[in-house]
Amino acid sequence: MTSASVLALAALLLAVTVLAFLLRPGRTSTLEFYLAGRRVGVATNACAICGDYFSAASFLGVAAAVYVSGLDGVWYATGFAAGFVPVLLFVAAPLRRFGEFSIPDFLGRRLDSDRVRLIAVTVVQLIILSYLVPQAVGSGITWELLVGAGMFGLSPYATGVVLSTVAITTLVVLGGMRGTTWTQAVQFLLLLAAFVWLAVAVLTSGFSYPQAVSELSSEPLANPVLSGGEWRLATEPNHLDPSTPATFGEPGGRYGPLGQLTLMVTLVMGTAGLPHIMNRYFTSPTGTTARMTTIWVLGLAGVFYTLAVLLGTAARALIAEAVPGRPWLAELTVDGVLRVPEHAPLVLGRIYGGDAGLTFIAIGALIAVMSTIAGLLLASAASWGHDVYERHINPAASQRQAVWAGRGAVIVVAVFSAVLALGLRPDSLTALFPSIVATMVTWAFALAGSALAPVFILAIWWRGTTSRGAGAGMITGAVVAIGMFASAPWVADPGASEVLLAPTIVAAPLAVAVTVLVSRRTEPPEDLDRLWLRLHGTAGDRRAARLARLTIAGVGEGKR
């Protein structure tokens, strides 16, 4: 631990608290607390969505997956980015035009059913929990490597988990959506800056991307495994051609014939069902700005993931060469290969920038974790505080009571996820899942893509969707996805196991089929035309644009 590291971390935690205080909502209202008054512009919202979306799975996990599996690891990055294409085509504009506070609230209103709202709340909470726990794990890993010492009698890993959870819970409780939006936007720019700095440092040191891929691909891909209490390197089997070993630059390092496709379907469908990302679209002023925001997100995601893949490749090529003469690196590696692949960007940071470089990248990792945790906690708060408390427990609640219910929900969910993360030890799970952070996030995507996204898209585009159909579809998607995950450890066949671990390719079509079949036998809401007009009409967009023009004209007049 260096004094610079401690100072930088203290500054980060202080900055988060001060920002939360300065940007706290001026009025106590649920519209301000959950949706920042619906006045977040395109560029700000795009950066905030990126801050929300690029979690530890993106900042540490993508580079780790590339580091471990080569080309097959690249598909994580591709899938994460690709998910925003269906969001733009099918969800962003109509979702914002319809309004509301959250996915459960949207489904409840669109289908005129409290039952559907409660089923959606259950699914949303499961997704949020599966997403929160790996973020907390990521913060523990980062603290362990950066500071290497615990506080308050806790281990370094536990200290990272606890401190990041406390800091971000404070931000969300004080700042609500407005404070969270601005900090997420700034946090994303810092994340991008960390990757750009590291990529420039690596490339200017003489690193050749094509040459590295070519050299890494000339020998079998091998990774550390713990066997009989000893770490050793084991060659990865080629899942496409068992007669040859897997190599870095060719497919087969991780997935068989179906694996790539099942992962892509899971990540693509999952994005459209992620509550913390979809909730951000409600903060846009209009449907058209929500659509344009998604284009910005796709551009920024392309840049970010291109750099993440480059850094994963650079780490694989450069860390092994850097071990001689660096005792600290020898402790982290087995024959030049990292034991915990999530350490890859952090180790590169230390190699190229010393302790300051490690601090910069580690702070980037903590920022990635904290901004995603903030989004997830807000989504959870909206779900408990608005969808459950305001709609069901206390419909006569004052705005103040409703906001405090949301704040209480934030604290409870944060504590629960931190406790679960403390029960996990990432290095003990590395042998089971090559990149535990990215793998756990995939579970959240699978649940979102299987249970929520199919029903969500049908509710937007098919007039025949009914509340009973949607409820049956969500339950089917969730049960099939969870059942397939749970049965994966008992299936020996690698092909079947790939499908079971990324089950959306099976669960989502089943959810669609059940939704359609049940909807055909039941009646849609009576005022469907009014709901449809609200979803697909643009009167609200034009009214918001007129209001903005009048406000600008009024400000101009006032200045003159």
Next chain:
Amino acid sequence: MPADVDASFRTVRRVAVGHFVVFLCVVAAVPVLTLTVDWWSAGSLIGGLSPSFVMAAFGLYVFFFALAAAAATLSNGVEERMLGTQEREPAEERDEP
């Protein structure tokens, strides 16, 4: 429901589904090419990188962005041209949360 909103909804849906089909075909083509064309995984394209690596590491991001920009431009244009003359605001939208 006003006829112009219904017509605009159907046109935007056609735009979305059309672009999604192109998206699916391109994304599905990558694993299919991996399984069927040796050159795709073992060939050399930019500086010795295989077409498969180039596509996964950069190419698909450019494609996603271009596809999204095209679809958004088209959808915005459709809504701008087709809506706004007959449409009336639904009552509930005025006091939306």
